Amino acid sequence: MKKTLAIVGGGAVGLTAAIHAYNFSKGNINIIILEKMDRVGKKILATGNGRCNFTNIYATYENFYGEDKFFSKYFLEQFSSQHTIDFFYSLGVLHTVLENGKVYPYSEQASSILDALRNKIESLNIPIKTDFNVKNINKKNDKFKITSANNEIITADKIIFATGGVASPNLGSNGDGIKILKSLGHNCTKLTPALVQLKTPPEKVKSLKGIKITGNLKMYNNKDFLKEEYGEILFTDYGISGPPVFQLSTLFARYKNLIAYIDFMPSFSEDEIFNILKDRKNILSYTNMENYFNGLLNKRLGNIIAKNIGIEKLSFLVKNLTDDMLKNMTNLIKNYKLEILDTNGFNNAQVTAGGLKTSQFNNKTLESNVIKGLYCAGEILDVVGDCGGFNLQWAWASSYVATKCCVKSML
Ligand SMILES: Cc1cc2nc3c(=O)[nH]c(=O)nc-3n(C[C@H](O)[C@H](O)[C@H](O)COP(=O)(O)OP(=O)(O)OC[C@H]3O[C@@H](n4cnc5c(N)ncnc54)[C@H](O)[C@@H]3O)c2cc1C
Known part of the structure; x- marks a missing residue:
């Protein structure tokens, strides 16, 4: 039989x-x-x-x-x-x-x-x-x-x-x-x-909701570098999504203190970005922070960066930017820090x-x-x-x- x-x-x-x-x-x-x-x-x-x-x-x-x-x-x-x-x-x-x-x-x-x-x-x-x-x-x-x-x-x-x-x-x-x-x-x-969106502190992403940028996502466990991925990153009201995020999401299962750093301008070095920002201070000396990032970064992202370095009002004049401010901006553009709090759950995971x-x-x-x-x-x-x-x-x-x-x- x-x-x-x-x-x-x-x-x-x-x-x-x-x-x-x-x-x-x-x-x-x-x-x-x-x-x-x-x-x-x-x-x-x-x-x-x-x-x-x-x-x-x-x-x-x-x-x-x-x-x-x-x-x-x-x-x-x-x-x-x-x-x-x-x-x-x-x-x-x-x-x-x-x-x-x-x-x-x-x-x-x-x-x-x-x-x-x-x-x-x-x-x-x-x-x-x-x-x-x-x-x-x-x-x-x-x-x-x-x-x-x-x-x-x-x-x-x-x-x-x-x-x-x-x-x-x-x-x-x-x-x-x-x-x-x-x-x-x-x-x-x-x-x-795994292969899922990641949750971050909402206040760091909420105002960026819906923005897609092509950048580099670097993942650390505390201070230890783990892995990086380049590609399209999408901001949501709870965190980040997109191919690099999915790719690196498997790390969440293995590391307790995941921290993501986004490089918004990966094809430029820190020095190059600093020089670009300085140049813009001169070119755009006639206007205020409302227009400073125009043509360089997504406008909402620019506003967040300005806010993060302590510029509360966009009426702040470009000509008053100091070198320290430009350095802080450079740092944020290259290393926008997001603590990873959780994944977006099994219902959304691949x-x-x-x-x-x-x-x-x-x-x-x-x-x-x-x-x-x-x-x-x-x-x-x-x-x-x-x-x-x-x-x-x-x-x-x-x-x-x-x-x-x-x-x-x-x-
Ligand atoms: C949205 C999405 C996109 C994906 N895209 C890709 C991709 O492009 N490339 C890639 O490599 N991987 C991809 N994956 C992952 C891949 O599909 C899975 O890893 C793969 O299908 C696993 O195969 P499996 O046979 O082990 O399980 P499954 O394909 O999940 O099959 C399990 C089967 O068992 C059945 N079953 C469960 N419990 C019982 C039960 N008690 N009795 C009887 N039957 C039961 C289920 O109904 C199901 O049909 C994706 C996954 C998702 C969700």
């Missing part, structure tokens, strides 16, 4: 696991996908702003974080970004590489990725059970009993458990899967929203930093050491990647290895 593999979670991991399982078993096992939502792969549709940045040609373990910094290495070597590109090509998806090694479907439609996976699964006659919200798992005599919220029961010989993390719960993964495995003896590291402790999984097969016969892959594990196609690459790579090892053990 054919053995049964149950795949819990029809996301990036679950859908690819089904295809790999069919290929590795040559159709000699039963495969079933159990998905709690009314459709599989909802999150895939939302990725990359609807374009799905499905891998990154520069992906290495150095783009990933977790308690074990090296955990992802083996899996990324077994299934690299090139394997991902080849895999999707075999499903009819041509790719294009855009900035910073980010890979998208040539159609630039996330639906191309989901449709390719769904069409293949359908052609292999792999059943998908939607609206099956797994609530409980029991193991007896080497058989798993998987129970849904509606008390439907599926039995299986092995499980690939891929219910994702806690980020963007409206798309399906709300952390229930982590809770189920915790109740069965797994441990979980601290869960923190991924979860933290997850099931990887030390409880075999580091070559992803089989649980706690529940034999159960394999985990993807975001449910304590592995989080940078912004730029890395998190999906982790999903594809871990799915491939876990499925290969799981199916091998069933034949």
Whole structure:
């Protein structure tokens, strides 16, 4: 009699696991996908702003974080970004590489990725059970009993458990899967929203709300420099957003005293800015601070800088600016300090930093050491990647290895 593999979670991991399982078993096992939502792969549709940045040609373990910094290495070597590109090509998806090694479907439609996976699964006659919200798992005599919220029961010989993390719960993964495995003896590291907007003291950003600037964002833990990113930074009424912010937001999970410094004019040195400001004092000596930053910085930003150096009234005459004032302005333009108070929460986050402790999984097969016969892959594990196609690459790579090892053990 054919053995049964149950795949819990029809996301990036679950859908690819089904295809790999069919290929590795040559159709000699039963495969079933159990998905709690009314459709599989909802999150895939939302990725990359609807374009799905499905891998990154520069992906290495150095783009990933977790308690074990090296955990992802083996899996990324077994299934690299090139394997991902080849895999999707075999499903009819041509790719294009855009900035910073980010890979998208040539159609630039996330639906191309989901449709390719769904069409293949359908052609292999792999059943998908939607609206099956797994609530409980029991193991007896080497058989798993998987129970849904509606008390439907599926039995299986092995499980690939891929219910994702806690980020963007409206798309399906709300952390229930982590809770189920915790109740069965797994441990979980601290869960923190990542690839998300950051909250700062509101008084430092409120009046800048809606402004977009292209600048450099530098992140420090107290006085220790951590990392910097260049790009478009957007001010909101609670903090900052934009690609550099998302990229650096994973640091919040790892450092207690994050401080951001924004460089509003990264292509100029401090000396150059000081000279520009001094020059403007002469050129604009006929006017007041209302007009001093015109043509140099966003007007509202200029007003904030003037206020921050102690100029309360914009009627202050430009000709009265002192060298000390110009120096303070230069410093603010190069290093606008914002304490990072929090992230903007799981509802707005793309991924979860933290997850099931990887030390409880075999580091070559992803089989649980706690529940034999159960394999985990993807975001449910304590592995989080940078912004730029890395998190999906982790999903594809871990799915491939876990499925290969799981199916091998069933034949
Ligand atoms: C808005 C957004 C944009 C993103 N953009 C990108 C991007 O461009 N590039 C990139 O690399 N990454 C991106 N990511 C991250 C990436 O989508 C995830 O890291 C990846 O999908 C994780 O795959 P997964 O299979 O582990 O989990 P998921 O894709 O979350 O899939 C988990 C599945 O399990 C189901 N499930 C959960 N609990 C249960 C249960 N109890 N019973 C049954 N089923 C259950 C869920 O409904 C879901 O379908 C983005 C994420 C978001 C939210």
